[in-house]
Amino acid sequence: MPEVLVYVDHTDGAVRKPTLELLTLARRIGDPVAVVLGTSTPSTAALLADHGAVRILTSHASEYAEYLVVPKVDALEAAYTAVTPAAILFPSSAEAREIAARLAIRIGSGLITDAVDLRRERDELTFTQAAFAGEFTITSRITTDTAVVTVKANSAPVEQSPAPGAVVQLDVCFGELATGTKVVSRTPRAVSSRPELTEAAIVVAGGRGMNGVENFALLESLADSLGAAVGASRAAVDAGWYPHSSQVGQTGKTVSPQLYIAAGISGAIQHRAGMQTSKKIVVVNRDPEAPIFELADFGVVGDLFDVVPQLTQEIIDHQG
Template identity: 40%
Template sequence: MSILVIAEHDNAALKAATLNAVSAAAKIGGEIHVLVAGQGAQAVAEAAATVAGVAKVLLADDAAYAHPLPENVAPLVVNLAKGYGHVLAAASSEGKNLLPRVAALLDVAAISDITGVVSADTFERPIYAGNAIATVKSADPIKVVTVRTTAFEAAAATGGSATVESIAGTGDAGSARFVGQELTKSERPELTQAKIVVSGGRGMQSGENFKLLEALADKLGAAVGASRAAVDAGFVPNDYQVGQTGKIVAPELYIAVGISGAIQHLAGMKDSKVIVAINKDEEAPIFQVADYGLVADLFKAVPELTAALDKA
């Protein structure tokens, strides 16, 4: 049967996480359709139509979808889902908010955060903070699945020639309303999409000291992350957090500074291509997963590294 992928977007542009979900759908096999639910989102639908592997784009243009409130989007997905064998979305905050509701309304299991596709009904997903991989087989008629984006290469954004079909929305459910949002604006790349991430932990000692990491990140064109300990201590905002209860990243280069390497943090970054650790404690668990380790005082090592990049 066909596969329905829920697009993530801001009504102006398609988010990269959708491309990873399309790749996962391609591994399952079957015709791939993409649902774009939004307001004034014609440009998003047209962008989704050019994604390689997509056969059809369903555009639900309705004021109820101006913001992706799951209370409004879930009934739409449920109405459509009965014509599909699989419903997929990225395992982002948006996808994890929406698809469990969809699964409950369909009375099927929600299969979360998959990292591999064994067959059309069998998937792999991490458990125990990524220390084990569970193989899950579903007998449900509709598989409702969220996809860990770092586990699947992004589908090509161009090369496709899907048709765009307008569909009716289900309207405002009336159970929730959008009040407002506060966004952190930065010229640095978004944490989950960055090729290089510089993260700090409790060893940074204060939020003021994170300026050392920001200077290094700016030289490298990197995003800045943090461990849960640093976030809980109030050094940096919550959206910096990398880990099991934060953001999952897999950049080409991950620099961990003053991070001990708790299991919770490792679960969010251990799939990085190259891991560099800077820590004064040579027994820190982070060194067990690091490709390169520097036992040193971070308050000397980081400025020296930044200065060396200036000269390069």
């Protein structure tokens, strides 16, 4: 089986869920080789091995934290040279997409962004994307020897598959541009008990129909009962009811959870572009003609201020 490089997205060794999804996908097309850059721990390697990494390439240079992007591109190029993989997989975070694009240029590879599936058929790799706000599904292949691919979060389940996970030190020589842009300060993101919006398996989102910032507490209660993230439409964000970091849509974040619950959202094309690849969509809206119902797997025509509290209570009672 050919080897597949998987870029590990982590914070001080704590591996983020999309990386474990990538390892699941990588096993469909070859033997996963994880690449860990920066500070890590023995538990990092153990977790990656438990999810299918046959080898783990590590590099602990301080440049990865002190400078932007380019040192990581140098490291991925070194990993590519050492392994000659059939594909290199990245999560679809902003930083990972930039690393992937720069790497593809360096190694002369084709690039697939925001893939939602990948397969090996008759020794040929194919990649599936959703395009034009999800109106079309595209199946593509890379004509170069190595494909560079970013994959949307929640495109595959996390599946354990214990593998050797041998840890190997990766030799990296940084180029002249690696220290071109220095990180001078960092501001920690506000800590939340809810999952990251783009990684959440369940998202509960509200729109103009929420009628005010104080009413988002209803959605937060529902989200907390489900272990979900909270999102908002652009209309709700522009009205100042919820932060821009939670905006779902063409000018916000793209999500693809297992379950998306839309409350008081009409379904403008800009919002649909950010969520319509969700696996199951539940809509609560009192307007039966709202465009969002065109996407719904399940729809409730009703007042969200009646429906959402009842739904939350039903979930809590069931859990009890």
